Amino acid sequence: MLEVRNISKSFRGLRAVRDASFTLPEGGINGLIGPNGAGKTTIFNVIAGVYAPDLGEILFEGRRIDGLRPDQVCAAGIGRTFQIVKPFAGLSVLDNVIVGALHRERSVAPARAYAVSILEKLRLAPKRDLPAASLTLPDRKRLEVARALATRPRLLLLDEVMAGLRPTECDEMVEVFRSLNRSEGLTILLIEHVMRAVMALAGHIGVLHHGEVIARGTPAEVVRNPAVLECYLGEETEV
Amino acid sequence: MSRGRVALALLFAALAVFPAFAGPYALSVATLVLYFAYTGQAWNVMMGFAGQLSLGHSLYVGVGAYAAGAIFFHYGIGPWAGLWVAILLCVALGVLIGFLAFRFGISGVYFALLTIAFAEFTRIGFDHLDWVGGPGGMFLRVAQRDTWDIANFRGPPLMYYYVILALASLALVLCHFLLKSRAGYYWQAIRENEEAAQALGINTFRWKVCAVALSSAMTAVAGVFFAFYYNNLFPEQIFNISRSIEIILGPIIGGLGTLFGPILGAAVLTLLSDGITELLAALGWEIPGVKQVFYGVVLLVVVMFLPHGIWPALARRLKLDA
Numbered sequence: 001m002l003e004v005r006n007i008s009k010s011f012r013g014l015r016a017v018r019d020a021s022f023t024l025p026e027g028g029i030n031g032l033i034g035p036n037g038a039g040k041t042t043i044f045n046v047i048a049g050v051y052a053p054d055l056g057e058i059l060f061e062g063r064r065i066d067g068l069r070p071d072q073v074c075a076a077g078i079g080r081t082f083q084i085v086k087p088f089a090g091l092s093v094l095d096n097v098i099v100g101a102l103h104r105e106r107s108v109a110p111a112r113a114y115a116v117s118i119l120e121k122l123r124l125a126p127k128r129d130l131p132a133a134s135l136t137l138p139d140r141k142r143l144e145v146a147r148a149l150a151t152r153p154r155l156l157l158l159d160e161v162m163a164g165l166r167p168t169e170c171d172e173m174v175e176v177f178r179s180l181n182r183s184e185g186l187t188i189l190l191i192e193h194v195m196r197a198v199m200a201l202a203g204h205i206g207v208l209h210h211g212e213v214i215a216r217g218t219p220a221e222v223v224r225n226p227a228v229l230e231c232y233l234g235e236e237t238e239v
Numbered sequence: 240m241s242r243g244r245v246a247l248a249l250l251f252a253a254l255a256v257f258p259a260f261a262g263p264y265a266l267s268v269a270t271l272v273l274y275f276a277y278t279g280q281a282w283n284v285m286m287g288f289a290g291q292l293s294l295g296h297s298l299y300v301g302v303g304a305y306a307a308g309a310i311f312f313h314y315g316i317g318p319w320a321g322l323w324v325a326i327l328l329c330v331a332l333g334v335l336i337g338f339l340a341f342r343f344g345i346s347g348v349y350f351a352l353l354t355i356a357f358a359e360f361t362r363i364g365f366d367h368l369d370w371v372g373g374p375g376g377m378f379l380r381v382a383q384r385d386t387w388d389i390a391n392f393r394g395p396p397l398m399y400y401y402v403i404l405a406l407a408s409l410a411l412v413l414c415h416f417l418l419k420s421r422a423g424y425y426w427q428a429i430r431e432n433e434e435a436a437q438a439l440g441i442n443t444f445r446w447k448v449c450a451v452a453l454s455s456a457m458t459a460v461a462g463v464f465f466a467f468y469y470n471n472l473f474p475e476q477i478f479n480i481s482r483s484i485e486i487i488l489g490p491i492i493g494g495l496g497t498l499f500g501p502i503l504g505a506a507v508l509t510l511l512s513d514g515i516t517e518l519l520a521a522l523g524w525e526i527p528g529v530k531q532v533f534y535g536v537v538l539l540v541v542v543m544f545l546p547h548g549i550w551p552a553l554a555r556r557l558k559l560d561a
Contacts, residue, residue: 048438074440082438088431090496099428102421103440111421151440 001026001187002047002078002155007056007066008211009039009046016042018211019056024155029181029188031202031219033195035231039211040191041083044159048080049073060155074103079153081144083160083191087132094119094128096143100150115150122146122176137164142173149180156180158190162197174200207231243559254404258397266396270468272509273403274461279489279501280410281457286487287496288414288423289450290430292347295354297482298361299329299455303462304472308379309371311467317391318463325459332357333455337448346433355480362478376473379466392467399468406464407502410457414498426450430496458486481531488534492541494548503550508537 002024009017017039024030032040046053049070058066065076074080088096097115098108105111119125122142127135132143141161148156158177162170174197180186192198198205198219205222207215209231215222222228254273258266278300285291306328307321336357340350366374387394392402417423425446428436437443466472476482493504512530519526545552553559 050434069442070434070437071440071442074438080438082435086432086435088428088435090431091427095424095427099424099436099441100439102424106421108419108421108424147435147439 001061002189003059004043004047005057005059007043007046007053007058009042009051009053016211017046017053020208020211020213021056022206022213022216024187024189025204026187027181027185028203029177029190029201031198031205032189032191032208033193033198033205033222034208038208040208041159042211043208044080044157044191047073048078048157074151074153077152077154078157079148079151079155080157081141081148081159081161083163085137085140085144087135087140087143089131089133091132092129093124093132093135093143096132097146097150100147103151111150115146118146118150121149121180123172138166138169141165145173145176153186155187155189158188158192160191160193162192162194165194167196170194170197171200173197177201241559242557243554246557246559251408258400263396266400268509268513270396270400270403271513272506273400273407274464274468275485275489275505275509276502277403277407277410277464278458278461278486279493279505280407280414281454281461282486283490283496283501284414284417284426284457285450285454287490287500288418288430289426289447291447291450292351293354293451293454294351294480294483294487295356295358296454296458296486297478297480298332298354298358299458300462300465300482300486301358301361301365301472301474301477302328302332303459304466304477305365305371305377305462306459307463308377308466308472311391312371312377312379318467319390319392322460322463325463326456329455329459329462330452332361333451334448337451341444341447355483358478358480358483362474365474365478371472374474376471378472379470381470399464403464403468406460411498411502418498422446422449427496484534488538490548492537492548494550497548497550497554499554500548500550503553504548507549508534511537 004020004022006019006021007017008015008019020043032043034040045051047058049068049072052067057064060076060078065073088099094115097118098111101111101114105114116125119128122145124139124142124146127139135143141164145161162173165173177188178201181188190198190201202219205217205219206213207222207228214231215225215228257269261269278296282293282296285293303325306325307318310316310321310324311318336353340353345353365371371377384395387398425441428439428441429443429446433443488508489504490501491504492507493502494500512533515529515533519529541549
């Protein structure tokens with residue numbers, strides 16, 4: 001479904017991503033892990049159209065999407081969340097999600113109905129009339145997901161949505177993604193630090209280190225990979 | 240019907256019958272209030288809804304006024320035709336400014352500076368445009384003041400009062416529907432967080448240009464009104480940055496991004512500043528610049544104590560939701 005081919009991206013000489021390649025099969029849940037500064041968010045931003053890659057190409061459902069603007073990538077069917085949440089702080093929770101839903105619905109009434117159904121899925125419905133600025137961090141993360149889902153993506157990019165959640169909240173979120181994946185065939189790519197979530201969700205994991213993909217495989221394979229252990233799990237105690 | 244709507248209907252009715260009880264002076268002050276309510280509403284579309292700060296709205300007032308005024312002055316064609324030329328020119332200017340700024344990533348303060356620059360060099364351009372009188376100004380003939388000549392938009396002050404009342408009301412209704420529409424949601428999303436808005440599929444460039452175009456079109460209409468109400472146009476006055484500031488103070492004081500803020504702000508500012516001027520005149524004191532000092536003080540007080548403007552606080556207190 002998504003094919004990332006040999007992409008590189010540098011910032012003023014700092015090579016954030018080097019020759020990274022991977023493919024995501026349709027309908028899967030995939031994880032991208034790696035230590036801080038490994039280039040995970042940069043890869044996300046390149047896929048989402050925030051940056052054009054210096055080299056390489058990205059295909060989504062067979063179509064080149066590298067170099068498109070973020071709104072065009074969204075229109076192609078890719079939704080994303082931000083690691084540092086970006087709610088529309090002055091708008092209500094419901095209005096935040098309506099903005100997303102208006103991407104597929106031309107008028108406000110059906111967009112509102114769809115937004116309400118998304119809020120129910122993410123257990124934000126009781127807070128729909130609050131201003132987004134008043135939400136706690138876990139709820140803001142949920143709102144990020146709700147807004148992205150409202151655009152009806154076929155591929156959802158999740159940038160550390162579990163970070164800062166308590167284990168029970170984390171499990172709730174995992175359940176939401178599982179059910180979306182099962183019932184609607186939504187393909188998911190998640191970047192995570194929280195290993196608990198990645199291990200529980202992802203069928204397939206890529207490991208990024210210094211901008212390069214150093215390992216791929218099932219969670220069980222990845223945790224046994226010596227290169228991965230050395231660069232990443234060696235300094236992580238959360239496993 | 241909600242309390243807000245009832246209150247609004249009552250206000251409209253009161254304004255409609257107001258001239259029956261008002262003298263010429265009160266009528267002129269009310270006309271001015273409605274004029275600022277209308278231009279404030281137009282500016283609010285850009286800043287209050289879409290978050291794009293324009294400090295050069297005098298550009299659209301001036302170009303609109305000069306376009307319709309010159310067509311009437313030179314060819315004797317009334318403003319109903321000139322209006323469209325005015326709108327067209329102002330939208331073209333607005334889209335040009337928007338295109339330059341948004342295509343090249345100029346935003347925030349730099350965008351505001353660009354809007355000032357356009358207003359300023361247009362002022363200088365008009366100073367050298369002899370076709371419209373240059374710095375000496377352009378004067379529209381005031382033939383008769385007693386009958387309503389709608390076709391040429393010439394008539395008594397009462398006619399202008401009702402026209403600006405209609406414009407301010409229409410602008411309010413338009414903004415009400417805009418805010419509840421797709422455009423309103425998109426503009427507010429862009430205002431709150433442009434990057435997030437873009438990630439949700441919004442072509443932020445296009446929607447920002449749309450906001451500028453609509454705001455400049457609405458302001459162009461105010462310019463046409465200005466030309467035919469005051470009958471004299473000077474580049475030095477109409478394009479002056481203080482004209483732009485007058486336009487934006489109403490919505491800021493009344494409540495940015497709210498529907499009723501521009502109206503309330505215009506009323507508070509115009510009534511109080513005229514009141515002070517009158518009071519000082521009655522006392523026989525002549526203090527130049529007292530109006531500007533007054534504006535500064537009101538702005539200071541509102542920013543310190545009611546940072547979201549008077550209207551949101553007042554609406555909560557009165558339980559109005561219009």
